[in-house]
Amino acid sequence: MCDACGCDLKPEESHDAKVIEVHQSLLAANTAMAAKNRAHIEAMGAVAINMISSPGSGKTTLLEKTIEALGDSLRIGVIEGDIETERDAERIRAKGVPVIQLTTGGACHLDAAQIHKGLHLLAREDGGDRLDILFIENVGNLVCPATFDLGEHHRMVMVSVPEGPDKPAKYPKAFHSSQLFVISKTDLLPYFDFSVDAAKAEALQLNPAIEVMDLSATSGEGFGQWLDHVRDLCSRG
Amino acid sequence: MHEMSLVQGLLVQLGELAGEHGKEKVITVTMEIGPLSGVVIDSFEFAFDALAGESVLTRDAKLIVESPPPLYRCCGCGKEIRADRRPHSCPLCKETLITTEGSDDLLLLRVEME
Numbered sequence: 207m208c209d210a211c212g213c214d215l216k217p218e219e220s221h222d223a224k225v226i227e228v229h230q231s232l233l234a235a236n237t238a239m240a241a242k243n244r245a246h247i248e249a250m251g252a253v254a255i256n257m258i259s260s261p262g263s264g265k266t267t268l269l270e271k272t273i274e275a276l277g278d279s280l281r282i283g284v285i286e287g288d289i290e291t292e293r294d295a296e297r298i299r300a301k302g303v304p305v306i307q308l309t310t311g312g313a314c315h316l317d318a319a320q321i322h323k324g325l326h327l328l329a330r331e332d333g334g335d336r337l338d339i340l341f342i343e344n345v346g347n348l349v350c351p352a353t354f355d356l357g358e359h360h361r362m363v364m365v366s367v368p369e370g371p372d373k374p375a376k377y378p379k380a381f382h383s384s385q386l387f388v389i390s391k392t393d394l395l396p397y398f399d400f401s402v403d404a405a406k407a408e409a410l411q412l413n414p415a416i417e418v419m420d421l422s423a424t425s426g427e428g429f430g431q432w433l434d435h436v437r438d439l440c441s442r443g
Numbered sequence: 444m445h446e447m448s449l450v451q452g453l454l455v456q457l458g459e460l461a462g463e464h465g466k467e468k469v470i471t472v473t474m475e476i477g478p479l480s481g482v483v484i485d486s487f488e489f490a491f492d493a494l495a496g497e498s499v500l501t502r503d504a505k506l507i508v509e510s511p512p513p514l515y516r517c518c519g520c521g522k523e524i525r526a527d528r529r530p531h532s533c534p535l536c537k538e539t540l541i542t543t544e545g546s547d548d549l550l551l552l553r554v555e556m557e
């Protein structure tokens with residue numbers, strides 16, 4: 207007889223509470239899908255970079271300038287993530303490379319399932335199934351995208367000079383999970399109280415292995431080292 | 444706001460577990476949310492309260508969140524230090540470059556169901 211309510215179930219099949227030990231990451235499904243994406247991207251011959259920053263740090267501008275500089279020597283593809291609009295994809299399409307836009311319909315980050323869909327859409331674009339490098343521009347947000355592996359090989363976090371140098375301390379996960387930290391819009395340094403050295407030091411404190419570079423897409427300062435970095439990733443891939 | 448989508452995934456998983464074990468009601472859900480997981484515990488709890496009420500299975504479920512303090516590691520000598528805040532320097536070798544170790548877990552530890 208069941209002690210709890212006196213019904214005639216045997217104890218082993220009782221409707222008593224049962225504790226199930228699970229010990230599984232809530233991100234397990236995403237992580238599994240990300241692994242599939244990584245294999246898919248490698249089969250395309252590409253390496254993928256996941257670009258994370260606040261809105262307006264200059265991700266799309268950096269991509270436009272990168273395509274202008276490297277579009278003839280590398281096969282570049284782009285997946286754009288945005289909450290609404292197709293605008294960023296239109297800017298990239300104007301540069302003549304395969305691109306698709308994922309609109310998250312309100313969600314503040316891309317996840318691996320969306321990228322999986324995106325890879326299939328991209329394959330239908332002219333040249334979208336054979337690439338050297340795939341850039342994924344995440345939704346402008348320094349918090350949520352950091353939690354989701356998309357299947358990228360390389361993650362970069364970008365902070366522009368007007369945002370201030372305290373971002374690493376405030377958004378540790380993005381810096382902790384990235385291999386590259388880009389400080390953008392350095393042409394604006396004369397107008398803002400931003401110490402490049404302080405920002406670098408904060409990022410290194412969180413992640414001693416992170417590579418740091420600063421550049422301006424407008425003046426072209428520091429751009430050479432970024433392009434070298436991109437070429438280097440492709441040759442490693 | 445990604446806490447909403449994480450909680451949605453959790454509720455799907457709870458539905459599957461209940462099905463597997465032939466249970467009808469979730470009593471408690473215990474999660475470990477690491478301090479560096481990028482998840483805001485308050486937002487997670489808020490999302491859980493909002494979404495769990497939508498199904499009979501989880502309507503009365505209680506969420507328990509465990510959040511152990513982060514684990515730091517000295518880049519000089521490798522000493523591991525568990526503390527709420529980043530130590531200024533290593534107590535052993537005085538190195539000031541100190542990194543974190545893991546502490547970004549987002550785990551469903553256990554579920555109590557009936």
Ligand SMILES: Nc1nc2c(ncn2[C@@H]2O[C@H](COP(=O)(O)OP(=O)(O)OP(=O)(O)O)[C@@H](O)[C@H]2O)c(=O)[nH]1
Binds near residue numbers: 262266
């Ligand atoms: N001064 C200066 N402005 C820049 C630079 N790079 C981008 N901008 C400007 O910054 C604004 C935002 O640039 P985007 O490239 O659209 O930024 P984004 O990160 O793609 O923005 P979201 O996709 O909305 O998150 C635009 O007005 C750019 O012209 C730069 O190096 N220097």
Ligand SMILES: [Mg+2]
Binds near residue numbers: 265266343
């Ligand atoms: Mg953009």
Ligand SMILES: [Zn+2]
Binds near residue numbers: 314315349444445
């Ligand atoms: Zn969010």
Ligand SMILES: [Zn+2]
Binds near residue numbers: 519522535
């Ligand atoms: Zn030490």
